[in-house]
Amino acid sequence: MNQETRVRTRFAPSPTGYMHIGNLRTALYAYLFAKAKGGDFILRIEDTDRARYVADAVEFIQNTLKAAHIVPDEGPGIGGDVGPYVQSERQEIYRRYAEDLVKSGHAYYCFCDDKREEQEIAGSFKGYPRTCRDLPLAEVERHLAAGDPYVIRQKMPLAGETTYFDVLHGNITIPNEELEDQVLLKRDGLPTYNFANVIDDHLMGVTHIIRGAEFITSTPKHVLLYEAYGWDLPVFIHLAPVMGKDAEGQVSKLSKRHGATSFNDLVNMGYLPEAITNYVALLGWNPKTTNQEIFSMEELKELFSLEGLSKSPAIFDYDKLGWINGEYFKRLTDAEFAALARPYAGDLPENLAAKWDFLAALLRTRLTKLADIPGEIAFLKEMPPFAAALYVNKRNKVTVEKSLEILPPIIEILAGIDEANWTNDYLYAALNEHIEKVGLKKGTAMWPLRIALAGQTVTPGGATEILYLLGKEISLERLRDSLDKLSV
RNA sequence: GGCGCCUUCGUCAAGUGGUUAAGACACCGCCCUCUCACGGCGGGUUCAUGGGUUCGAAUCCCAUAGGCGUCACCA
Numbered sequence: 001m002n003q004e005t006r007v008r009t010r011f012a013p014s015p016t017g018y019m020h021i022g023n024l025r026t027a028l029y030a031y032l033f034a035k036a037k038g039g040d041f042i043l044r045i046e047d048t049d050r051a052r053y054v055a056d057a058v059e060f061i062q063n064t065l066k067a068a069h070i071v072p073d074e075g076p077g078i079g080g081d082v083g084p085y086v087q088s089e090r091q092e093i094y095r096r097y098a099e100d101l102v103k104s105g106h107a108y109y110c111f112c113d114d115k116r117e118e119q120e121i122a123g124s125f126k127g128y129p130r131t132c133r134d135l136p137l138a139e140v141e142r143h144l145a146a147g148d149p150y151v152i153r154q155k156m157p158l159a160g161e162t163t164y165f166d167v168l169h170g171n172i173t174i175p176n177e178e179l180e181d182q183v184l185l186k187r188d189g190l191p192t193y194n195f196a197n198v199i200d201d202h203l204m205g206v207t208h209i210i211r212g213a214e215f216i217t218s219t220p221k222h223v224l225l226y227e228a229y230g231w232d233l234p235v236f237i238h239l240a241p242v243m244g245k246d247a248e249g250q251v252s253k254l255s256k257r258h259g260a261t262s263f264n265d266l267v268n269m270g271y272l273p274e275a276i277t278n279y280v281a282l283l284g285w286n287p288k289t290t291n292q293e294i295f296s297m298e299e300l301k302e303l304f305s306l307e308g309l310s311k312s313p314a315i316f317d318y319d320k321l322g323w324i325n326g327e328y329f330k331r332l333t334d335a336e337f338a339a340l341a342r343p344y345a346g347d348l349p350e351n352l353a354a355k356w357d358f359l360a361a362l363l364r365t366r367l368t369k370l371a372d373i374p375g376e377i378a379f380l381k382e383m384p385p386f387a388a389a390l391y392v393n394k395r396n397k398v399t400v401e402k403s404l405e406i407l408p409p410i411i412e413i414l415a416g417i418d419e420a421n422w423t424n425d426y427l428y429a430a431l432n433e434h435i436e437k438v439g440l441k442k443g444t445a446m447w448p449l450r451i452a453l454a455g456q457t458v459t460p461g462g463a464t465e466i467l468y469l470l471g472k473e474i475s476l477e478r479l480r481d482s483l484d485k486l487s488v
Numbered sequence: 489g490g491c492g493c494c495u496u497c498g499u500c501a502a503g504u505g506g507u508u509a510a511g512a513c514a515c516c517g518c519c520c521u522c523u524c525a526c527g528g529c530g531g532g533u534u535c536a537u538g539g540g541u542u543c544g545a546a547u548c549c550c551a552u553a554g555g556c557g558u559c560a561c562c563a
Contacts, residue, residue, distance in 0.1 A: 012563090013563090014562080014563050016563090048562090048563080049562055049563070051562085052562070052563085110561095151561055153561095166493095169492095169493065169494090173492090175490095175491070177491095178491050178492090178558095178559075179559095180560090182560090183560080183561045185561085186561040187561055190561090192560085192563085193562070193563045194563090197563090212557095213493070213494090213556085213557065214558070214563090215557095215563090216493060216558080217492055217559075218559090240493085240494075243555095243556085245499085251556090252555090252556085253556075253557090282500065282501090283500070284500090286500085286501060288502075291502085291510080291512075293511090293512060293513090310500090310501080311493085311494070312493095312494050312495065313494070313555085315499060315500080316499095317499050317500065317513070317514085319499075319514050320499070320500065320512080320513045320514080321513095322513090323512085324513090326526095330526080362525095364525095364526095365525055365526045366524070366526080367525090393523085396522090396523090428522080432522090442521090442522055443521080443522060443523085445522080447523070450522070451523085456523095457523065458523060458525090459524070460524075460525080461522095461523090461524090462521090462522040462523065462524090463522050463523085465522085
């Protein structure tokens, strides 16, 4: 390929209505590479399996890419010079190319039934099926004239080996006897993946094929096709898979048992699309020149290079995703975060709903995903039952007895504060004054207060913040109730 | 099973013959602190195993093991 060739990459999903995070990463890398090189990124839909067709899947894919800020230059609904970009609309093209291959002797009509199962049982599956490989021309014409159903198969070399170059893995060589005379055109007239893929990549001018490692062993078949047509080979880049780890620590290809595996699942859990994209970019790619980890899409487009790709599988790590998501939360303003987080809080009692912005600000630095919000704020909606042992805190020198002494005067002070002054700042100042007067350590007084108020040791916000959120009435109610239980 | 790919801390990873083997997440400790979190400082038997090559190997070669993929009229 010469220097002036414009880089063109593509993402070619089948319309399943589900965007696996591994697929999203493939799309991302193909997109980033094209953009890093000032080239084009194409979206092509590979819907040649009628049985697997899912309604609205194309729209779903487009929406997902949009949410992830991956923007195709060409594709269905976008246009471009080499469309259509949906394979089911290109049927005639494949047929023509398949027939050309028959004429040039690289493929042949096959009228056999699909006997694979029988053959496998018989244990002679290798080399199958080549029955029609050398069918006399007259015989072929007789079948065609009779309208017999057929497939077109690729004629593989019986000996030797095929080698191609992969950017990540170097030369890959597969013995030709491993290659089956694969079907190119199916009985229903539609092409198989292995055929349509090659035709389209060539016709659409794709220069770099970035796809999953599961295609490493079928690529020699594609290479043979390119050679049969006399076409230049594109550059192959086979990405290592994304793995998951289950509860037992077993590693396997990322799937349901590892939790959410689709982009949309993660978004619904409250990971920001930008954070997911950022994390996924780093899962199998490293910028090399910097230790930076938080990247905008613009930065990624500039930095991305094939050299940073990793050839070994990477395990999807929710901890790291959570950290990156948290970093994105911290970069938002309080108002932005409050708006984004509100739907996850569910129905809020009036007192809390009115103070949502204040609550959200407390939550912002404490969360790794929005779906954790209900659990974080449950104690504000309803006082959880708790054991007196929670009052005991060594570092703040608090015991149950001590709490019994500390609480009553504080409750009295709080009861005397006017509703109008019931703000975090005022409450904090008032309590602080009392604490200093009686010579307590701040933590010693605040600990039991927060426990009596919240019923749990870990809370978003400190004692006075919780007082403010709960409001005077509920706060005093909770405190008196807790004190009663403690006195028994 | 055949063929193929992969193998640096628990995880993501830098590293391309000479480094105290970066950095990040997670974990642990300390500091900060009205708890937690945030922030700051610090900690940890990491080069799968066995052979070579070399003055010297995480880096090169060969085996072994393990993991993964593939062997469809699915992609």
